[in-house]
């Protein structure tokens with residue numbers, strides 16, 4: 668696990684949170700607070716939100732919808748990376764729940780399809796239910812936004828946050844799925860468990876922490892936007908293609924257009940459509956990259972290929 672500066676700052680915040688949590692605070696949050704809403708899982712099983720999914724557990728909860736084309740695939744891909752990082756603890760002492768905000772469309776069958784598409788592991792449930800009850804859950808979890816409208820093309824910028832918490836201790840935090848997966852893994856894996864489970868790697872001293880490199884804009888964009896789904900090695904199992912050699916196998920104009928409007932190319936470009944099939948229907952998101960961003964990414968990818 669990469670330990671860096673932000674991790675140590677967050678560790679201090681973690682301590683402060685630990686000191687602040689009192690039993691009365693915790694009690695407020697428990698069954699009197701959370702509704703016991705009936706939901707249906709992607710395996711078509713009925714569950715109750717509080718008693719089956721939440722009570723005494725450490726959980727991560729977000730809201731998604733399967734028709735969403737840009738934001739949710741990225742968010743789900745990030746959580747796939749987080750789940751892989753946490754390994755078999757997910758399903759044992761950590762649980763992931765993704766609840767549909769488009770429940771009439773997202774039937775258990777559609778959610779099952781989505782879960783398969785992203786190759787999600789055990790311990791992660793996709794859930795649907797009654798629209799008004801799900802809206803109430805979002806409000807209770809502090810993840811609601813006003814006037815949510817989903818257009819047919821799934822272009823909705825919905826609330827990009829998730830909540831992680833330990834139901835028994837009443838410690839809850841709202842996080843962004845774009846956060847470094849190592850930091851999120853440390854929060855949910857260690858802090859929310861009051862450091863009871865051993866961390867996967869401990870440094871004897873901060874002198875051993877890796878130094879932060881000077882990084883180019885292209886490398887920064889790759890690390891924060893692309894590395895969730897891509898890598899330059901065949902040994903990593905990723906949701907998108909291995910990018911090594913991509914600047915040789917594709918023409919520059921094709922690559923530039925792909926970075927600018929993958930959503931359009933996925934509708935009309937035969938190469939893109941063939942890749943979509945090969946990659947399980949996972950759609951590369953349109954990041955609304957500027958021309959400068961695209962220049963920087965092109966440079967980064969060319970540098971990788973010339974090494």
Ligand code: HEC
Pocket residue numbers: 740741744888889892893894895896897906907908909910913917922925926933939942943944946948949950951952954964
């Ligand atoms: C949510 C996962 C995801 C993210 C994030 C993502 N991609 Fe992709 N990418 C894919 C998938 C999947 C494909 C294959 C086509 C498809 O199914 O959309 C792809 C295809 C590509 C290709 C073409 C590969 C080839 O062999 O022709 C390039 C280049 C690429 N992505 C670059 C990027 C860059 C640069 C970023 C960051 C700005 C990025 N991707 C972010 C999923 C992702």
